Amino acid sequence: MELLAGPSAARGTERLPLLDALGRALAVDVHAPLSLPPFANSQMDGFAVNSAEIPDDGAELWVADPVPAGTAPDALKPGFAIPIMTGAMIPVGADAVIPIERAVPDSFPKPNTDAVVRLPHTTAGSYVRPAGSDIAEGALALHAGTCLGPAQVGLMAALGLTAVEVRKPLRVLLVTTGDEVVEPGRELTDGKIYDSNGTLLEAAMRQAGLEVMRSGISDDDPDALLALLRRHAGSGDQSGSVDLIVTTGGVSKGAYEVVRQAMAGHHVEFVPVAMQPGGPQGIGRFMGVPFLGFPGNPVSCLVSFEMFLRPALSAVHGTPAPRPVHRAPLAEAVTSPSGKHQVRRGTLLPDGSVRMEGGAGSHLVHALARANALVQLPVDVTELAAGAEVEVWML
Amino acid sequence: MELLAGPSAARGTERLPLLDALGRALAVDVHAPLSLPPFANSQMDGFAVNSAEIPDDGAELWVADPVPAGTAPDALKPGFAIPIMTGAMIPVGADAVIPIERAVPDSFPKPNTDAVVRLPHTTAGSYVRPAGSDIAEGALALHAGTCLGPAQVGLMAALGLTAVEVRKPLRVLLVTTGDEVVEPGRELTDGKIYDSNGTLLEAAMRQAGLEVMRSGISDDDPDALLALLRRHAGSGDQSGSVDLIVTTGGVSKGAYEVVRQAMAGHHVEFVPVAMQPGGPQGIGRFMGVPFLGFPGNPVSCLVSFEMFLRPALSAVHGTPAPRPVHRAPLAEAVTSPSGKHQVRRGTLLPDGSVRMEGGAGSHLVHALARANALVQLPVDVTELAAGAEVEVWML
Numbered sequence: 001m002e003l004l005a006g007p008s009a010a011r012g013t014e015r016l017p018l019l020d021a022l023g024r025a026l027a028v029d030v031h032a033p034l035s036l037p038p039f040a041n042s043q044m045d046g047f048a049v050n051s052a053e054i055p056d057d058g059a060e061l062w063v064a065d066p067v068p069a070g071t072a073p074d075a076l077k078p079g080f081a082i083p084i085m086t087g088a089m090i091p092v093g094a095d096a097v098i099p100i101e102r103a104v105p106d107s108f109p110k111p112n113t114d115a116v117v118r119l120p121h122t123t124a125g126s127y128v129r130p131a132g133s134d135i136a137e138g139a140l141a142l143h144a145g146t147c148l149g150p151a152q153v154g155l156m157a158a159l160g161l162t163a164v165e166v167r168k169p170l171r172v173l174l175v176t177t178g179d180e181v182v183e184p185g186r187e188l189t190d191g192k193i194y195d196s197n198g199t200l201l202e203a204a205m206r207q208a209g210l211e212v213m214r215s216g217i218s219d220d221d222p223d224a225l226l227a228l229l230r231r232h233a234g235s236g237d238q239s240g241s242v243d244l245i246v247t248t249g250g251v252s253k254g255a256y257e258v259v260r261q262a263m264a265g266h267h268v269e270f271v272p273v274a275m276q277p278g279g280p281q282g283i284g285r286f287m288g289v290p291f292l293g294f295p296g297n298p299v300s301c302l303v304s305f306e307m308f309l310r311p312a313l314s315a316v317h318g319t320p321a322p323r324p325v326h327r328a329p330l331a332e333a334v335t336s337p338s339g340k341h342q343v344r345r346g347t348l349l350p351d352g353s354v355r356m357e358g359g360a361g362s363h364l365v366h367a368l369a370r371a372n373a374l375v376q377l378p379v380d381v382t383e384l385a386a387g388a389e390v391e392v393w394m395l
Numbered sequence: 396m397e398l399l400a401g402p403s404a405a406r407g408t409e410r411l412p413l414l415d416a417l418g419r420a421l422a423v424d425v426h427a428p429l430s431l432p433p434f435a436n437s438q439m440d441g442f443a444v445n446s447a448e449i450p451d452d453g454a455e456l457w458v459a460d461p462v463p464a465g466t467a468p469d470a471l472k473p474g475f476a477i478p479i480m481t482g483a484m485i486p487v488g489a490d491a492v493i494p495i496e497r498a499v500p501d502s503f504p505k506p507n508t509d510a511v512v513r514l515p516h517t518t519a520g521s522y523v524r525p526a527g528s529d530i531a532e533g534a535l536a537l538h539a540g541t542c543l544g545p546a547q548v549g550l551m552a553a554l555g556l557t558a559v560e561v562r563k564p565l566r567v568l569l570v571t572t573g574d575e576v577v578e579p580g581r582e583l584t585d586g587k588i589y590d591s592n593g594t595l596l597e598a599a600m601r602q603a604g605l606e607v608m609r610s611g612i613s614d615d616d617p618d619a620l621l622a623l624l625r626r627h628a629g630s631g632d633q634s635g636s637v638d639l640i641v642t643t644g645g646v647s648k649g650a651y652e653v654v655r656q657a658m659a660g661h662h663v664e665f666v667p668v669a670m671q672p673g674g675p676q677g678i679g680r681f682m683g684v685p686f687l688g689f690p691g692n693p694v695s696c697l698v699s700f701e702m703f704l705r706p707a708l709s710a711v712h713g714t715p716a717p718r719p720v721h722r723a724p725l726a727e728a729v730t731s732p733s734g735k736h737q738v739r740r741g742t743l744l745p746d747g748s749v750r751m752e753g754g755a756g757s758h759l760v761h762a763l764a765r766a767n768a769l770v771q772l773p774v775d776v777t778e779l780a781a782g783a784e785v786e787v788w789m790l
Contacts, residue, residue, distance in 0.1 A: 018579075022598050036761060038588060043756070045647065069615065069651055070575030072585030085651060087575065087691065087758075089586040134753075135761040142764065149790065150602065154595025154693055155764040158588070162580040180465030180482065184413075185557040190467035191484040193433060193553070200549025203417050207545065220464065253440065256464055256480060296482065298549055324767065324789045326721055327747045352722045358529075361438070363482075366431060366530040369537065369550040372719065394719045394789060395544065 003290040007243035024166035025318025035132035040090040047081035048094035097127035145318035197248040209319040222262040233287040249296030277362030297362035331355040336377040345371035398685040402638035419561035420713025430527035442476035443489035492522035540713035592643040604714040617657040628682040644691030672757030692757035726750040731772040740766035
């Protein structure tokens with residue numbers, strides 16, 4: 001997380017119209033420029049009254065002219081009740097609203113007729129929404145770092161705001177590696193596979209609010225990879241540089257591990273992570289730019305993104321919104337390797353239980369595409385019976 | 396839902412590059428043009444062997460040249476083991492992989508040295524991912540109507556696809572009504588409030604994949620509202636017309652209900668819904684265009700959208716993806732009116748329980764902006780203790 005704090009601060013902020021700010025993180029605290037509701041208003045269609053004028057056994061009152069929506073009403077005169085619609089301003093002199101269903105008769109008279117209405121006793125404040133009962137003028141409406149969704153931009157509109165200062169998106173360079181990897185659409189010869197990591201991770205990163213630059217596939221030549229990374233990391237020009245480099249593949253202990261070889265001599269560590277899928281992960285800086293080396297299997301890539309990068313972005317940059325985490329019973333028994341935190345793919349079923357999609361294999365991208373959740377099996381778990389509760393992260 | 400089936404079919408489809416199709420619904424079934432994995436490959440770094448050549452007490456084998464990634468390996472010769480990396484193609488003649496950790500010595504010899512390795516017994520198929528074990532060529536990969544997220548576009552990339560046929564977004568006309576409603580940014584006089592419904596709903600609709608047209612605020616003149624709706628509904632030209640009209644406000648039983656008045660004589664019903672917030676909802680067709688009349692309070696608008704329109708879009712059009720629904724314990728006791736399904740706003744806490752945000756009032760847009768979930772209290776519930784399980788829809 002500390003790795004991303006610098007770039008997040010350096011990337012800066014911009015002012016956007018509310019709807020363009022959807023999915024961005026607030027750069028500043030927003031205080032309410034007015035109270036909500038701005039004025040005491042009626043919670044129901046009914047009669048605005050002075051509660052002190054109606055004894056326990058009710059009273060008959062003259063019906064005044066109704067309060068039209070969107071205007072400041074005349075003051076309530078003694079002996080009168082004022083027809084009022086939901087949301088309309090409570091007249092001066094009134095302190096309660098009596099719903100129309102409790103009036104006799106239970107409908108509004110035509111305007112400009114000398115009508116009376118019988119109303120039951122009520123207490124001050126009944127069916128009145130006080131000014132500022134949702135938020136008071138000057139109070140903190142949204143704090144810096146809030147990820148803006150429909151409700152948050154809706155609140156700012158209710159406060160009369162039209163634009164907002166948000167953090168600029170972070171820019172990531174995404175490099176997929178491997179001699180065996182071919183761009184989708186090209187011919188697939190023996191021993192080759194199509195690059196799904198690039199599309200999968202770019203999609204996940206875009207949805208998480210990152211600006212993604214793609215380098216194409218880098219083969220297993222460390223010098224070529226280094227040259228590519230230097231071009232992007234070393235521009236020095238803030239607007240053109242990247243805030244983060246993510247590679248896929250070439251991080252394990254095999255004989256042809258291009259990322260591991262290329263990073264030798266740079267400030268990047270390759271740490272074994274006791275997680276399945278996952279395995280070794282590269283982490284550090286390349287020429288000062290935060291660097292993450294994900295494994296080469298597509299499921300490992302997505303799980304690495306969801307477990308490490310996405311939560312760090314939420315915490316440091318405010319976007320994306322954190323995944324909701326909850327507990328759900330297993331629809332079936334599962335096993336998990338001893339000493340490893342297993343992250344399985346699952347589907348939350350309509351009955352609230354969670355079913356596994358595919359086995360533990362990190363190459364099962366079709367099974368991943370059927371899943372809507374990650375299922376967390378802690379490091380000390382080796383087997384769980386059907387019905388056991390597990391932590392579930394919704395995708 | 397039947398209301399939306401016609402427009403969804405009529406809107407048609409388009410072919411998009413994978414990443415541009417993110418968030419769209421597949422228009423057709425996608426079958427796998429190749430198997431995944433395309434060829435049997437190794438699950439580990441280790442030695443590819445013919446398991447029949449290694450008796451129960453193990454065997455010493457000559458070490459052949461390694462299988463480079465991304466090539467078709469030479470066939471395994473009798474008496475040999477072939478160094479192989481994770482993901483590399485299993486050579487003809489080999490039927491199992493023995494992980495490097497189980498070999499003696501447990502590291503790969505330099506190429507072109509006459510080395511031997513001692514390997515333990517194994518069984519055919521060990522640490523081999525068979526061709527087609529994730530999906531077989533010709534099998535259904537993704538069904539029509541699937542909402543495309545990172546995993547789904549990642550799968551299509553793994554299958555070598557570069558573009559996909561998706562449903563075009565539906566187009567909605569969003570009209571906020573009310574003499575009391577003012578555009579954010581303008582001056583707020585007594586009795587007026589800022590229009591938050593427009594921003595709130597446009598944001599929610601955009602996130603749900605709708606193309607939103609805004610008319611601005613319509614005042615409480617039914618004739619003006621009718622003229623506005625006719626302009627948009629009646630264009631006749633498919634590309635310019637809207638698939639759905641949504642209005643806010645003007646649907647209750649009060650004296651100034653502009654939507655209700657304007658729809659008199661059209662095929663729109665105003666039905667009381669036993670839901671809080673919510674109340675009356677308009678539903679029908681205006682000049683053949685599906686029409687929904689939402690209530691005027693912002694929280695009611697969002698709840699109406701989430702409870703009625705969004706699930707219908709998911710079911711009929713395939714986008715957005717349905718909200719995950721699960722059960723969580725209440726962090727506090729709640730009460731709910733008898734005879735009404737109450738939809739409260741809540742926050743799913745890190746401990747998995749759900750806390751209420753604000754009271755039941757449908758004007759509490761600041762409380763809504765703190766929430767990340769809708770909490771469903773069924774029609775027959777009047778009170779629930781802390782710890783009771785409720786259905787939670789994550790926002």
